[in-house]
Amino acid sequence: MRGGGIWRVRPYVRPYRTQMLVMLASAAGALVAVSTVPLVTEAVINGPIVHHRGGLVPLAALALALGVGEGILLFVRRWILGRAATGVEADIRNDLYAKLQTLPVSFHERWQSGQLLSRATTDLTLIRIFVGYGLIYLVVNTMTFVYVVALLLHLDVRLGLVTVAAAVPIMITGARFRRDYHSASRRVQDQQGDLTTIIEEAALGIRVIKAFGRHAVEGARFASMARTLQSSSMVAVRLRARFFATLGLVPNLALAAIVLGGGWAVSDHVMTLGGLVAFVTLFLMLVWPVESLGEIMAIAQEASAAIERIWEVFDTPPDIADRPGAVDLDRCEGRLRFENVGFSYSEGGRRVLAGVDLEVAPGETVAIVGATASGKTTLLSLVSRLADVTDGRIAIDGHDIRDMTLASLRRHVAVAFEDPTLFSASVRENLTFGAPDATDAEIDAALDAAQARFAHHLPWGLDTRVGEQGLSLSGGQRQRLALARAILGRPRILVLDDPLSAVDVHTEAKVEAALARLLERTTALVVAHRPSTVALADRVAFLDGGRIVATGSHHELLSTVPGYRAVLAQDVEAPAGPPAWEATAV
Ligand SMILES: Nc1ncnc2c1ncn2[C@@H]1O[C@H](COP(=O)(O)OP(=O)(O)O)[C@@H](O)[C@H]1O
Ligand SMILES: [Mg+2]
The missing domain is CATH 3.40.50.300 (P-loop containing nucleotide triphosphate hydrolases)
Structure with missing residues (x-):
């Protein structure tokens, strides 16, 4: 998920390293807790239910404790993350503003102010969403995927391999989506900047617009810009819809194969009933991470386009700055x-x-x-x-x-x-x-x-x-x-x-x-x-x-x-x- 220099936010995320680590630890804890539940279910089915052995109450209590533990860890994760994400956003925004002050007048003459404004607002929001949700789910989902697939392979190698095979088409369509969606969202964000410029000019030039009776013309110009933006957004929407459909379909196809193969395996006594239930329950844990992959990749590409736009400003050299060794002239005669x-x-x-x-x-x-x-x-x-x-x-x-x-x-x-x-x-x-x-x-x-x-x-x-x-x-x-x-x-x-x-x-x-x-x-x-x-x-x-x-x-x-x-x-x-x-x- 590299793409578009998204890792350039790293220096901004670094101060929140501790929070990120706590967050990852609690995410890992929650993952272990929630994926242990199906294993408890397996024990319940194969023990108390099928063989009428005791031990139902302690097992149920364990499941309950695991559930509560997961809830607490989720809360910790969201809370810490919210602080880190808004902090990163604020830090980048401050630096952007400071940078704008150091840039030469010629830079501001070259750039539409709406393009700067949309960078300081919309683009930063996209980055915050990425740091606050995208980045974390990216890590958490990858973690979930690896851990659960390992458990699945451990439970049943052949059914586990079906799961691994299902990942192939997802990776292929994902790579294509990433490429196309990056340029689509870059276009949308640039056009949002153009639109912001029009709104700003209309507000500042309101007297001229009214005096020349131009409001209809200006309105039409705005409407046509807005329509262009809408059709660019629709390109992005179509890309998302196509990818999301793939992500919804593949796990269901895999599930059908697993139920079929698992059914045969249980009737042939190569797999226990509890084992199949545990397998299917664990497999279902993968459905959401896979489906949300589309959303996460969309967020990541939007953020990467946003980072590209913001760093275009950061990368502009300030050509008027203090020279090394510049003197602070205290008294001035005025010649x-x-x-x-x-x-x-x-x-x-x-x-x-x-x-x-x-x-x-x-x-x-x-x-x-x-x-x-x-x-x-x-x-x-x-x-x-x-x-x-x-x-x-x-x-x-x-x-x-x-x-x-x-x-x-x-x-x-x-x-x-x-x-x-x-x-x-x-x-x-x-x-x-x-x-x-x-x-x-x-x-x-x-x-x-x-x-x-x-x-x-x-x-x-x-x-x-x-x-x-x-x-x-x-x-x-x-x-x-x-x-x-x-x-x-x-x-x-x-x-x-x-x-x-x-x-x-x-x-x-x-x-x-x-x-x-x-x-x-x-x-x-x-x-x-x-x-x-x-x-x-x-x-x-x-x-x-x-x-x-x-x-x-x-x-x-x-x-x-x-x-x-x-x-x-x-x-x-x-x-x-x-x-x-x-x-x-x-
Ligand atoms: N920001 C700018 N970028 C490019 N050319 C400029 C810019 N500002 C002024 N000029 C050009 O420089 C010349 C001198 O402009 P200016 O200094 O504003 O003249 P004055 O103040 O005497 O009317 C003009 O030809 C003008 O078109
Ligand atoms: Mg002048």
Whole structure:
């Protein structure tokens, strides 16, 4: 029953080794107890019944004791096992979550979140079922089979060989089932992931779906995906049904042969009546293990496909991690240098950035201006190492940021993205995301600077839970909370990607005044598209096609660089970013 690297769960099962051993011992005990009963029956029939000898009561008492013993052992087994199985599930889930945190942003861009979600839920459940039931019954049934067949051969060699022969067709169909069922269940699990993605997107994109009247189309898309999943599931069901039928049929055929052969043997006096009864009773003990073999093999293959899916995540190398010997930069002056930085999103892919040289002095604010898709967001994401440079290096106070620990890098560098994500948690929890020790006074100051005092007037103040992705807030409100979150930790280096694109002009002016005060002491890299935001900066770097083509003051660039003028002017006519209604909803 190897198949699909199912044994990769071994490290997770190992901590529960003792429980597993106790479990196996109690299973073996129960097996011995229950299979001794037919031997007692044999003694009862051949002794007190056929020959009218005494000793019925002690034999009956023994049978009773064996029954009670088996019951207790079964209880112990189930209880211990339940704990081990849920423990294994929890351990794998924690590791999976931790792994997801270490994987680069590019990984999450490549993977549908529904595929990750279904791995963290459905697939883990399948593994738990395997560890909790499948694995154990696999062992217990094998044990039962070997032990009982040995007893049967001992009772009567010829009838015992009939039993052994019956195992052959089962093994042949079993091997075929295992192969086919593995790929069938892999397909089902992948499609469950696709379906989860659709549900998730529909929930997150509900406003767009409604606004464009797309619910019928989306509903149809979902229904067709669901039908595909159903027909894949039916393939699995058919495979199971066929195999189960074989498993039901073979023992009955064998039983018929045994009753026939046994009948002749008893009438020819080569076998006692008690012996035949014991043989048949013992043989019947095999029926359930054989029939349940189908279920167990199905569980094992589902788990093996699940393990394959989960280990695809585990096997992804984390390409951004602390280097051995990375330094924890304690004090940071805030000097930021890009040295000949180049970047492409995929190996050998198009250069999104090339030859970027830029030095930002401590306390200086540099605005990055450039047309859409010129590489502004990409450049900023390199500073906090959401991705690593492909060429050149980025240095803080002269240290290559790849030689700093990620923890210290992210302590000194705070980021606010254009599309701010808020988590399903209170406003306070969202704000203190990067600065868990922030005091109320510090939170207030950050909210003031970001013009986000509205947070105090939410129904429960800062304890108000904001919905998933902060949907209950307007785009401008979310941006201002994200800005407050970024400045809360008082970072030495602040990286802002168009932080005010969804904020109305009036509020923007106020945020800018507050930011100007804040930025006096902070090194800042700010993507901007409005002249008023650009005016905050000491210097402007103009990015065009992934290269910095000019740096200077706003006025210098305005008079000497036609491209710069065009980008800013374009913006005055048609503001980029979310539609106007979202900005006015602030
Ligand atoms: N995750 C990504 N994978 C591949 N290409 C990307 C990714 N993000 C951005 N790009 C490409 O990189 C270029 C620069 O994008 P971006 O940095 O977002 O520009 P800007 O912020 O200036 O609009 C664009 O051509 C864009 O298509
Ligand atoms: Mg951008």
